[in-house]
Amino acid sequence: MYPDSHSSSGATANWLLSRIDTPPVVGIVCGSGLGGLADTLKDPVAFHYQDIPNFPQSTVQGHAGRLVFGTLKGKPCVCMQGRFHLYEGYPIQKITLPMRIFKLMGVETVILTNAAGGLNQDYKVGDIMIVKDHINMPGFAGNNPLVGPNDERFGTRFPCMLDAYDRKLQQLAQDLGAELGFSDFIREGVYCVLGGPSFETIAECRMLHRLGADAVGMSTAHEAIVARHCGMRVFALSLITNQAVMDYHSEERPSHEEVLETGRQRAEQLERLVSTMVGRMEINNNINV
Ligand SMILES: O=P(O)(O)O[C@H]1O[C@H](CO)[C@@H](O)[C@H]1O
Numbered sequence: 001m002y003p004d005s006h007s008s009s010g011a012t013a014n015w016l017l018s019r020i021d022t023p024p025v026v027g028i029v030c031g032s033g034l035g036g037l038a039d040t041l042k043d044p045v046a047f048h049y050q051d052i053p054n055f056p057q058s059t060v061q062g063h064a065g066r067l068v069f070g071t072l073k074g075k076p077c078v079c080m081q082g083r084f085h086l087y088e089g090y091p092i093q094k095i096t097l098p099m100r101i102f103k104l105m106g107v108e109t110v111i112l113t114n115a116a117g118g119l120n121q122d123y124k125v126g127d128i129m130i131v132k133d134h135i136n137m138p139g140f141a142g143n144n145p146l147v148g149p150n151d152e153r154f155g156t157r158f159p160c161m162l163d164a165y166d167r168k169l170q171q172l173a174q175d176l177g178a179e180l181g182f183s184d185f186i187r188e189g190v191y192c193v194l195g196g197p198s199f200e201t202i203a204e205c206r207m208l209h210r211l212g213a214d215a216v217g218m219s220t221a222h223e224a225i226v227a228r229h230c231g232m233r234v235f236a237l238s239l240i241t242n243q244a245v246m247d248y249h250s251e252e253r254p255s256h257e258e259v260l261e262t263g264r265q266r267a268e269q270l271e272r273l274v275s276t277m278v279g280r281m282e283i284n285n286n287i288n289v
């Protein structure tokens with residue numbers, strides 16, 4: 001029932017490592033409409049997901065489906081230009097397999113980006129939220145990516161998630177955001193993942209807001225759990241692409257088109273924030289500030 005993740009991710013990691021010159025130390029996942037980040041890598045070597053053994057395929061508009069290796073500010077990186085979501089029908093272990101492949105290739109730090117709906121009433125469309133914590137709704141119903149036999153080679157059966165999102169990297173993002181002049185649109189908050197693909201009802205948005213979520217989406221938390229389980233450092237950013245609707249009189253209608261359009265408008269600043277952060281990280285898990 002549960003595929004041997006170590007052998008499939010190991011085979012894929014070896015397949016990739018034999019085709020690149022330098023193993024990556026930073027792994028980046030591009031959210032909906034944020035794939036431009038991958039195009040900023042220097043000396044890129046790209047693989048289409050369909051050509052990579054054991055890799056799922058991207059099925060969502062705005063997720064190109066390429067794994068791109070290259071350097072960002074001199075650091076060897078790998079960038080997923082397109083991620084996998086529960087609603088695409090993949091088992092949750094398959095969605096998160098790339099995190100284990102990252103680990104086995106030598107990645108120390110994972111940077112996750114996503115598009116999300118803003119629940120916090122102070123947020124505006126175009127804000128960039130530093131994720132300080134998450135609420136894993138599918139996990140409440142038993143849909144956690146670590147369900148199944150635990151492979152101790154990756155991590156412990158019961159991993160702690162109190163420090164899922166690295167605090168030093170959150171501070172670094174705040175500091176660099178200020179340096180770059182982005183303070184007006186940088187926030188920090190709690191990301192809530194749902195299964196999707198339907199967007200939330202008004203009652204659901206109201207409930208999530210009351211529960212303490214600042215933004216809602218359909219990704220990221222699963223990747224963060226698997227990355228933390230195997231000891232990688234995690235940092236995540238949500239681009240607030242639309243306001244979650246909480247008022248029965250509102251005429252607003254969330255759509256994937258709006259999500260992609262906000263991504264286009266804010267992509268440049270988000271890319272600058274991420275690349276500046278990568279430039280300031282030490283590759284041995286120390287931050288160069
Ligand atoms: O989380 P990312 O991949 O950025 O995508 C977000 O945008 C899509 C909805 O427009 C959903 O897939 C949601 O999860």
Ligand SMILES: Nc1nc2[nH]cnc2c(=O)[nH]1
Pocket residue numbers: 115116117118194196198199200216217218241242243244254259
């Ligand atoms: N669930 C969810 N995902 C999103 N991704 C981008 N916007 C949204 C949203 O409003 N809700």
